[in-house]
Amino acid sequence: MNGKRYSRQRELIYEALRQTDEHPTAEMVYHWLKPENPNLSLGTVYRNLNLLADEGTIRRMAFPVERYDARTEPHPHFCCDRCGCVYDLEMPYDPELDRQALLASGHDVTGHAVTFHGLCVKCKPLH
Amino acid sequence: MNGKRYSRQRELIYEALRQTDEHPTAEMVYHWLKPENPNLSLGTVYRNLNLLADEGTIRRMAFPVERYDARTEPHPHFCCDRCGCVYDLEMPYDPELDRQALLASGHDVTGHAVTFHGLCVKCKPLH
DNA sequence: ATAGGTGCAAAGTCTTTGCGCTTAA
DNA sequence: TTAAGCGCAAAGACTTTGCACCTAT
Numbered sequence: 001m002n003g004k005r006y007s008r009q010r011e012l013i014y015e016a017l018r019q020t021d022e023h024p025t026a027e028m029v030y031h032w033l034k035p036e037n038p039n040l041s042l043g044t045v046y047r048n049l050n051l052l053a054d055e056g057t058i059r060r061m062a063f064p065v066e067r068y069d070a071r072t073e074p075h076p077h078f079c080c081d082r083c084g085c086v087y088d089l090e091m092p093y094d095p096e097l098d099r100q101a102l103l104a105s106g107h108d109v110t111g112h113a114v115t116f117h118g119l120c121v122k123c124k125p126l127h
Numbered sequence: 128m129n130g131k132r133y134s135r136q137r138e139l140i141y142e143a144l145r146q147t148d149e150h151p152t153a154e155m156v157y158h159w160l161k162p163e164n165p166n167l168s169l170g171t172v173y174r175n176l177n178l179l180a181d182e183g184t185i186r187r188m189a190f191p192v193e194r195y196d197a198r199t200e201p202h203p204h205f206c207c208d209r210c211g212c213v214y215d216l217e218m219p220y221d222p223e224l225d226r227q228a229l230l231a232s233g234h235d236v237t238g239h240a241v242t243f244h245g246l247c248v249k250c251k252p253l254h
Numbered sequence: 255a256t257a258g259g260t261g262c263a264a265a266g267t268c269t270t271t272g273c274g275c276t277t278a279a
Numbered sequence: 280t281t282a283a284g285c286g287c288a289a290a291g292a293c294t295t296t297g298c299a300c301c302t303a304t
Contacts, residue, residue, distance in 0.1 A: 005304070007303085010259085017196070017197040021214070021215055023194045023204070023213035025193065025293090027293080040260090041261045043260080043262075043296080044261070047259085047260085049195050050294095056199060058195050059197075061195065062193045065154075065189070065268065065269095066187060066189045066268085066269085067151065067187075067188040068144060068152075068180065068185050068187060069185060069186045069188060070145040070185050070186075072186045076239075077150070080234070086149070087232065087234070091228065098243065101205065101218065104216050104217050104218050105216050105243075105248075106248045107247045107248055112242060113241070115239060115242075116225065116239040117240075118234055118236040118237035118238070119234065120235075121234055124234070131283080131284095132277085132279070134277090153269080169286095170269085170285085171284080171285055174284080175284095177269095
């Protein structure tokens with residue numbers, strides 16, 4: 001067999017994530033749950049967050065490692081889901097978006113970044 | 128005194144970044160430069176990339192650590208420059224952008240993420 | 255019964271940093 | 280001369296993983 005089973009820990013972790021809008025790190029989830037679940041381990045939190053993210057139940061929010069770019073003016077990027085390559089995109093920056101974000105949130109918005117994803121021209125032919 | 132001085136390593140690192148559009152990691156920059164500069168150290172690459180990014184000469188491209196979100200439908204985020212908090216924004220997803228990105232790049236675009244930044248409502252009053 | 259999940263701790267990966275030497279100014 | 284910067288290696292931070300035990304099915 002090769003099925004997924006119910007696990008109390010996974011449920012706890014998922015529920016914790018649903019109850020909040022803080023976009024927590026694995027560490028944060030762990031510290032929230034630990035007091036009520038003293039034998040929960042950080043490894044389990046990581047394992048389940050990855051499992052949930054891989055199956056699409058939750059969402060990851062970062063590149064795995066830091067990348068750098070000498071073009072400092074804001075411009076969109078494309079990140080290939082398959083090979084991980086990052087490309088620049090020649091598309092106009094829309095300052096109107098920042099104004100909309102301010103209206104929607106009240107935060108003092110100084111800019112934004114757009115990152116597209118999918119399959120890049122090199123990976124497309126390879127499925 | 129407390130000034131910044133010229134350094135050959137910093138120049139090499141910055142030039143390497145300008146010559147490419149690969150959005151390299153620190154490791155990649157290190158491996159490109161190492162053959163011609165056998166005593167370059169990875170620590171120096173990190174130090175200079177951080178220095179250049181802090182002064183705005185280059186640009187970082189990731190959150191420092193991975194964050195997770197139980198809302199899986201695409202929606203924009205706001206990340207506060209000061210406290211690091213991440214907020215959801217209630218703004219419509221624009222599929223038209225994906226079509227524009229395809230036209231501009233030729234990549235097979237399956238979606239995009241928008242991340243705003245600035246000062247959040249809590250940090251704004253604190254300067 | 256048994257395969258998936260857990261806790262724990264060790265290992266791995268990425269990044270930062272302390273220290274003594276080097277070098278730009 | 281001298282303080283910024285470097286190379287090196289050790290430490291730190293974050294994440295993954297091997298293994299023996301536990302538990303949903």
